[in-house]
Amino acid sequence: MDKFIINGGSKINGKIAISGAKNASLAMMPACLLAPGCYTLHNTPNLRDVWTMSRLLGSMGVHCELNDHDLFVDSSKIDSFEAPYEHVKKMRASFYVLGPLLARYGRARVSLPGGCAWGPRPVDFHLKAMEKLGAEINLEGGYVVASADRLQGGKIHFDVPSVGATVNAMMAATLARGSSRISNAALEPEVTAQARMLVKMGAQIDGVGTNCLEIEGVDSLSPVNEHTIPDRIEAGTFLIGAALSQGQIVLENVNPYHLATVIAKLEDAGCEIDVRGETISLKIDEPPRPTDITTAAYPGFPTDLQAQWTALMLGADGVSSVRDTIYLDRFKHVPELTRLGADIEVNDNNAIIRGGKKLSGATVMSTDLRASASLILAALLAEGRSEILRIYHLDRGYEHIESKLQALGVDVRRVKTEEF
Numbered sequence: 001m002d003k004f005i006i007n008g009g010s011k012i013n014g015k016i017a018i019s020g021a022k023n024a025s026l027a028m029m030p031a032c033l034l035a036p037g038c039y040t041l042h043n044t045p046n047l048r049d050v051w052t053m054s055r056l057l058g059s060m061g062v063h064c065e066l067n068d069h070d071l072f073v074d075s076s077k078i079d080s081f082e083a084p085y086e087h088v089k090k091m092r093a094s095f096y097v098l099g100p101l102l103a104r105y106g107r108a109r110v111s112l113p114g115g116c117a118w119g120p121r122p123v124d125f126h127l128k129a130m131e132k133l134g135a136e137i138n139l140e141g142g143y144v145v146a147s148a149d150r151l152q153g154g155k156i157h158f159d160v161p162s163v164g165a166t167v168n169a170m171m172a173a174t175l176a177r178g179s180s181r182i183s184n185a186a187l188e189p190e191v192t193a194q195a196r197m198l199v200k201m202g203a204q205i206d207g208v209g210t211n212c213l214e215i216e217g218v219d220s221l222s223p224v225n226e227h228t229i230p231d232r233i234e235a236g237t238f239l240i241g242a243a244l245s246q247g248q249i250v251l252e253n254v255n256p257y258h259l260a261t262v263i264a265k266l267e268d269a270g271c272e273i274d275v276r277g278e279t280i281s282l283k284i285d286e287p288p289r290p291t292d293i294t295t296a297a298y299p300g301f302p303t304d305l306q307a308q309w310t311a312l313m314l315g316a317d318g319v320s321s322v323r324d325t326i327y328l329d330r331f332k333h334v335p336e337l338t339r340l341g342a343d344i345e346v347n348d349n350n351a352i353i354r355g356g357k358k359l360s361g362a363t364v365m366s367t368d369l370r371a372s373a374s375l376i377l378a379a380l381l382a383e384g385r386s387e388i389l390r391i392y393h394l395d396r397g398y399e400h401i402e403s404k405l406q407a408l409g410v411d412v413r414r415v416k417t418e419e420f
């Protein structure tokens with residue numbers, strides 16, 4: 001088990017390159033189940049979640065090998081149609097194999113993910129979508145057992161846009177017989193990245209990038225080489241870190257369009273931001289202004305950046321609010337931030353942050369990926385030394401985070417510990 005030791009007070013200053021998007025990779029990798037053969041997914045981040053997906057695909061007979069940032073996938077031979085609990089409980093995106101397995105082999109046995117650190121995260125939309133495409137779904141011993149002779153096109157409507165259900169349904173519909181429509185589809189760039197890959201593989205999808213996808217099923221698809229988009233959440237985390245430490249940062253290999261709402265909010269908070277091509281520069285030399293955010297599905301403010309924004313607002317002189325409309329209870333970082341001296345009250349999914357208070361270093365515990373990022377940021381604001389336990393959560397989604405932070409001037413080191 002590793003922990004981080006951070007000495008607060010340093011500014012984030014410098015330039016870094018942003019890695020490939022975890023959530024795009026996790027959607028693209030299972031798409032390789034749809035057509036037998038060899039794929040190269042360029043710009044794949046070297047992350048724990050990518051290893052978990054590689055192991056899951058490996059357990060089905062798919063060979064995955066990450067060299068530098070090129071992920072080689074060979075799906076020529078598949079000899080198992082199961083996603084065991086041991087993988088799904090570690091990472092919910094394991095559930096994405098359901099759609100492609102059903103579409104290509106007409107059967108799948110996929111463990112239900114169960115609960116999540118921040119409350120219920122059901123998969124009912126995924127299951128309803130598969131049923132709309134003609135699959136028979138049964139629940140047996142904690143597993144979804146799904147079958148279909150061949151999936152049939154169908155009309156799928158999501159009550160709220162879901163990233164995971166959209167990518168699962170889209171993969172399934174590409175090989176179904178006839179036409180499908182997915183309405184109120186998620187618009188997140190990671191969904192669009194997967195859709196582009198599917199189209200390159202030969203899928204017939206109209207409306208890519210919109211919330212209504214029209215898919216005409218085809219008999220077969222072909223393997224491709226594809227590039228993963230930059231990670232907008234990693235980029236947003238570093239922008240927020242620079243703003244919080246009143247520093248200056250240049251991010252390379254970003255897609256600024258994917259960050260339009262975050263950039264606008266950072267500007268509201270007083271940051272000076274310059275966007276050129278695939279580069280974003282930010283500077284600020286005074287405390288950020290209190291700025292409220294409400295998370296929403298893309299292109300709204302991402303829920304995956306609300307914990308980091310909460311840390312930012314600890315440095316703002318005044319009261320601000322962070323409301324999460326995507327998840328029911330994604331505020332597990334708040335009690336840990338309180339250990340550093342933060343004054344935050346959470347009611348009905350709304351955090352009221354009274355910023356500008358003195359924070360002092362403490363030992364805190366990571367509870368999930370983005371919560372961990374917010375603890376690092378708050379530790380930068382705190383006076384003295386903080387220890388952040390259970391940083392394996394961070395390794396799921398931030399590539400080389402400590403070397404990137406060190407390159408930006410942060411006094412952070414990773415230490416092995418017996419503490420849990």
Ligand code: EPU
Nearest residue numbers: 023026093121122123124125126162163164304326327369
């Ligand atoms: N929902 C349902 N039923 C379903 C599916 C979703 O009620 O069957 C609800 C969820 O409970 C939530 C909302 O719909 O309230 C949206 O959830 P969504 O399905 O979009 O989330 P997800 O696909 O499980 C992905 C990301 C998350 C990110 C969300 C929202 C991946 C692998 N995960 O999750 O990323 O928070 O979209 O943008 O793409 C992270 O990277 O830290 C992370 C948690």
